[in-house]
Amino acid sequence: xxxxxxxxxxxxxxxxxxxxxxxxxxxxxxxxxxxxxxxxxxxxxxxxxxxxxxxxxxxxxxxxxxxxxxxxxxxxxxxxxxxxxxxxxxxxxxxxxxxxxxxxxxxxxxxxxxxxxxxxxxxxxxxxxxxxxxxxxxxxxxxxxxxxxxxxxxxxxxxxxxxxxxxxxxxxxxxxxxxxxxxxxxxxxxxxxxxxxxxxxxxxxxxxxxx
Amino acid sequence: xxxxxxxxxxxxxxxxxxxxxxxxxxxxxxxxxxxxxxxxxxxxxxxxxxxxxxxxxxxxxxxxxxxxxxxxxxxxxxxxxxxxxxxxxxxxxxxxxxxxxxxxxxxxxxxxxxxxxxxxxxxxxxxxxxxxxxxxxxxxxxxxxxxxxxxxxxxxxxxxxxxxxxxxxxxxxxxxxxxxxxxxxxxxxxxxxxxxxxxxxxxxxxxxxxx
DNA sequence: GTGGCGATGTATCGGACCGATACATCGCAC
DNA sequence: GTGCGATGTATCGGTCCGATACATCGCCAC
Numbered sequence: 001x002x003x004x005x006x007x008x009x010x011x012x013x014x015x016x017x018x019x020x021x022x023x024x025x026x027x028x029x030x031x032x033x034x035x036x037x038x039x040x041x042x043x044x045x046x047x048x049x050x051x052x053x054x055x056x057x058x059x060x061x062x063x064x065x066x067x068x069x070x071x072x073x074x075x076x077x078x079x080x081x082x083x084x085x086x087x088x089x090x091x092x093x094x095x096x097x098x099x100x101x102x103x104x105x106x107x108x109x110x111x112x113x114x115x116x117x118x119x120x121x122x123x124x125x126x127x128x129x130x131x132x133x134x135x136x137x138x139x140x141x142x143x144x145x146x147x148x149x150x151x152x153x154x155x156x157x158x159x160x161x162x163x164x165x166x167x168x169x170x171x172x173x174x175x176x177x178x179x180x181x182x183x184x185x186x187x188x189x190x191x192x193x194x195x196x197x198x199x200x201x202x203x204x205x206x207x208x209x210x211x
Numbered sequence: 212x213x214x215x216x217x218x219x220x221x222x223x224x225x226x227x228x229x230x231x232x233x234x235x236x237x238x239x240x241x242x243x244x245x246x247x248x249x250x251x252x253x254x255x256x257x258x259x260x261x262x263x264x265x266x267x268x269x270x271x272x273x274x275x276x277x278x279x280x281x282x283x284x285x286x287x288x289x290x291x292x293x294x295x296x297x298x299x300x301x302x303x304x305x306x307x308x309x310x311x312x313x314x315x316x317x318x319x320x321x322x323x324x325x326x327x328x329x330x331x332x333x334x335x336x337x338x339x340x341x342x343x344x345x346x347x348x349x350x351x352x353x354x355x356x357x358x359x360x361x362x363x364x365x366x367x368x369x370x371x372x373x374x375x376x377x378x379x380x381x382x383x384x385x386x387x388x389x390x391x392x393x394x395x396x397x398x399x400x401x402x403x404x405x406x407x408x409x410x411x412x413x414x415x416x417x418x419x420x421x422x
Numbered sequence: 423g424t425g426g427c428g429a430t431g432t433a434t435c436g437g438a439c440c441g442a443t444a445c446a447t448c449g450c451a452c
Numbered sequence: 453g454t455g456c457g458a459t460g461t462a463t464c465g466g467t468c469c470g471a472t473a474c475a476t477c478g479c480c481a482c
Contacts, residue, residue, distance in 0.1 A: 002439080018460050026351050027363055029344070030370025033311065039439045041462060073447085074460060097470090100244065111362035133240070140237050151322035152238055158380055159241025162373065169369055213468075229431050250468045252433060284476085285431060308441090 001097070001106050002035065002043045007052060007079060007087040008110045014056045014078035017041060031105030044077060052083035092118050099129040120177050127170040134163035212308070212317050213246065213254050218263060218290060218298040219321045225267045225289035228252060242316030255288060263294035303329050310340040331388050338381040345374035 009015065009023050017040055025034045047053045056078040079087070091114050097103045104126045111119050137160040145153060220226065220234050228251055236245045258264045267289040290298070302325050308314045315337045322330050348371040356364060 016460075017462095025347075026355060027359070029347050029351060030366050033344075036440045037460095037462075038441070038464080043438090105366065108366050109363050112360035133244075136240050140240060144237060148238070149323035152320050154384075155316065155319050156241045158377075162376075165373075165376075166369075173365075227431075228433095247469045248431095248433075249435080249470070254467090 001102055002039055003047060004087070004090045004110070005035075005106050006040075006043060006047060007083055007090070008113065010053060010077060010079040011084065011087060011113070014076050016074040016076045017044060018074070020044075020077075027109050028105060031109075032102060047083070048077070050082075050086075051080060052086050053077045053079055087113075094118070094122055094125060098122060099125045116177065120174065123170055123174050123177060127167060127174070130163050130166050130170065134160060134167065137163060212313055213250055214258060215298070215301045215321070216246075216317050217251075217254060217258060218294055218301070219324065221264060221288060221290040222295065222298060222324070225287050227285040227287045228255060229285070231255075231288075238320050239316060242320075243313060258294070259288070261293075261297075262291060263297050264288045264290055298324075305329070305333055305336060309333060310336045327388065331385065334381055334385050334388060338378060338385070341374050341377050341381065345371060345378065348374060 005024055005028065006020065009020060009027070015023065017037070021035055021037070021040055028035075044053070048055070054077065056076045091107065091110055094107075098107055099122075104122070107114070107122055114122075137156050140148070141153065141156050141160065148156075216235055216239065217231065220231060220238070226234065228248070232246055232248070232251055239246075255264070259266070265288065267287040302318065302321055305318075309318055310333075315333070318325070318333055325333075348367050351359070352364065352367050352371065359367075
C-alpha cells in the first residue's frame, strides 16, 4: 500500500522523504494517522533498488540553496518510467487487499488517475465487503446479543451504523460513476516536467453544490 | 492489544485457539476483520511463557470426547492468577496506543471489566484524539482544497463526517458515564470456576429504548 | 464401506508497518 | 552567540498479517 501511495505522489512532483510524509498525511489523513518513518525510508530504499524511483540530483540551476557540498542534505526522489508503469499496474489490479480499510482508502485517493471501469469495480468490491461486515454485525446483535455485555453491544451498534452509512456513501458514488457525473476535476498537474499527463478524461465534473 | 484481548476473553472461560479466534471476531467484529492465526498462536505461546496462561488439561470427568490419547488434539488454555493481575494492569493503564482505533476498540470491548474512572478517562482521551483528527481534516478541506482532486476531497469529507459522528457518540457515552446511567449489565459470568467475579458494580443500567 | 469434502484445529514463515530512538542541520528569537 | 523548535535522514525491535501446510472429525453420496 505504501508503495502505491509513494509512486502516486511522486507522479505529481519529485519530493524528499519528509515532504512525502506530509503530503501522504494530507492525502490519506481520512484513513490513517500518519505514516511512520520506520516504514517510509525502507520502502523508498526498496523502490529505488527496484528502479521505480531515482534520486533527483537537486538541479542546481536556480540560486536557491547555497550548494550543499558535503551531501547529507535532503534526498529528493523522482519517479522513473518503470515506476509509472508499476503504478499503473498496481492501481488497476484489485486483489482482496484492495477492499480492506487502508487499501481501499489508498486506491480511492488516486481515483483521479484510475480509469472509470476500475473505479466502478473497486467501489463495488468495497461495497460487497462492507455489506458482509454489516451482516456479521447484525448476526451478532441478533443471535448472540444475550451473551454479550452492554458495552460490547454498544460497540457493535456503533460499528453497524458506520457500515450502513458507508454502504449508502458507496451507493451514491457508484450511481454517480455510472451516470458519468463522477467528481473528477483538477488533477493538480505534474509539476516540474513536460505537460505529459496521463490522467483520465472523464465527462462533466461537478457535484451537488457544497459551501 | 491482542494480549489484552486474549487475557480478557480467557477470564470468561477457558478456550482453545480456534474458539478464541471466533470469540474475538464476535467481540471485536466492529473494529477489526478477524484475528490472524499468525498472530494468535505466537501470542498464546508468549503468554504461556510469561506465566499468564496455562494449558488446562482437558478435565476428563464427563464422558464427552472419547479420550484423545496421542495428544495433538485441541489445546485448551486458561488464565492464571498472574494473568488476571496482568489483565487488570493493562486495562487500567492508558497510553497513547489506547486511543488509536484498534486500541480504543479493544479497551471499550472490556469496559464491563473496567472501573468507571478509567472508562471516563479513556472515553475523553479518545474524544480528544478524534477531535484532533477532525481539525486536521477541516484544515485540509479549508486550506489545501484547491491542491487536491475531487476524489481526494470526497474522501476527506467522508472522513470528517465519520469524525463528527464519533465525537457525538463519545459525548453521549461520556454524559451517560458521568450521570451514572452507564450501560453496564450482565457481564456473562466466569463459567467453569468459583463465583469469584471481580466485575464492577455500577449503578442502574438502562439506555434509551431500542427495538 | 469407503471415499471425498467441508468444518475444525494447530502451526510456521516472510513481509509490512509501527513506535522509539538517535542524530545532524537550519533559521531565528532573545 | 546560543539555545531551541522545525526540518530532515536513518535504524531497530516488535506486532501483526496473509499464505501455506497439515492433521482430524463428522457426514453424506455412491
